[in-house]
Amino acid sequence: MYDRMNNTACPRISFDFTSRFLLPVYILVFIIGLVANGWGLKTLLRNWTKLKIINVFVFNLGLTDVLYLLTLPFLVMYHFMDNTWIFGDTFCKITRFCFNLNLYGSIGFLTCISVYRYLAVVHPMKVMGRLTVAHSVVISVLVWLLVSVQSLPDMFFTKTYRNKPGKCYETTSTFYVEDYLKYSLGWTLTGFCIPLLITLGCYGHVIVTLGCKKRNNKALKWKSLRLLFILVVLFSVCYIPYHVLKNLNLWSRVLSKRRTCRGWFNGVYIAHQISRGLVSLNSALNPLVYLHGSEDVPAQLRKLLRDFCQMINLRVSPKSGPAPAAKVTEEV
Structure with missing residues (x-):
């Protein structure tokens, strides 16, 4: 059992773990995410005249x-x-604000996609005929506004130390950590828990409906199950661990500020840093929704992989004239 004690007696926190872990993760996410999202958005824009209601949400997700x-x-x-920030306090806040827009914007638009799928399966005649692309555009604007309002208070918390080169806090400094924990708990409830319950409710009803119908569309059933699987992966890997561990880590900082030590402080800190890497993966995993939502994308992906493999084989094959090159092309 741990008693109240001086902070110097607390277990040492492995702050150096953050840079060692997040640096390669961010590099990987940047490369994969930029390529995947750029390609997905390009595909959607090329088929803009065929834009469907759900593709508006997918586009905003990208x-x-x-x-x-x-x-x-x-x-x-x-x-x-x-962990030395040289870009100033304002840009630090903008960077963190963009992260929050991505995180809660992704959750919001994934929730919209889930509700749309629910309406398409459970109420196809009553509701779907009344929905238009204009409705989805208005809903998307409202999602952006809601997420911005939720994220805006974060920018009023201290993010750096006197605007000098140093830390760029993900949350805030120790001085304001108690207030930030209260804000974070409310933010988690409105920005994550409620959308999660809506998503689970929608897909629970969709699965029950598809299972009870005697003459159900097998293609629609598998399409719904694929999207459900993608959402389960995103929420289980990216969103749930991050929100749980973020608030636990804030609570550990509050206890430490009150000069109360616990043996789990370091473990929670390391787990939270891992969850930060996992939540950033949502930018690389979200393009899976493109694969689900567009019939053209899987075919283009197969063609892209086929062309890539053909290019690699041509480069590694011995240069012995045009005949071998033709043979390689036929084999691919």
């Missing part, structure tokens, strides 16, 4: 990813310089 990915080079430099 925009949230790109917005966050553009800030990753600065975070990579921050961790490469051993």
Whole structure:
């Protein structure tokens, strides 16, 4: 049992773990996410005249990813310089704001996609005929506004130390950590828990409906199950661990500020840093929704992989004239 004690007696926190872990993760997410989202958005824009209601949400989902990915080079430099932020207090706040827009914007648009799928399966005649692309555009604007309002208070918390080169806090400094914990708990409830319950409710009803119908559309059933699987992966890997561990880590900082030590402080800190890496993966995993939502994307992906493999085989094959090249092409 742990008693109240001086902070100097607390277990040492492995702060150096953050840079060692997040630096390669951010580099990987930036490369994969930028390529995948750029390609997915390009596909949607090329088929803009065929735009469907759900594709409006998918397009906005891609925009949230790109917005966050553009800030990753600065975070990579921050961790490469051993957690030394040289870009000033304002840009630190903008960087964290973009992360929050990506995180809660992704959750919001995934929830919209879930509700749309629910309406398409459970109420196809009553509701779907009345929904238009204009409705989805208005809903998307409302999601952006709601997420911005939820994220805006975060920018009023201290993020750096006197605007000098140093830390760029993910949350805030120790002085304001108690207030930030209260804000974070409310934010978690409205920005994550409620959308999670809506998503689970929608897909629970969809699965029950598809299972009870005697003459159900097998293609629609598998399409719904694929999207459900993607959402389960995103929420289980990216969103749930991050929100649980973020608030636990804030609570450990509150206890430490009150000069109360617990043996789990270091373990929670390391787990939270891992969850930060996992939540950033949502920008690389969200393009899976493109694969689900567009019939053209899987075919283009197969063609892209086939062309890539053909290019690699042509480069590694011996240069012995045109005949071998033709043979390689036929084999691919």
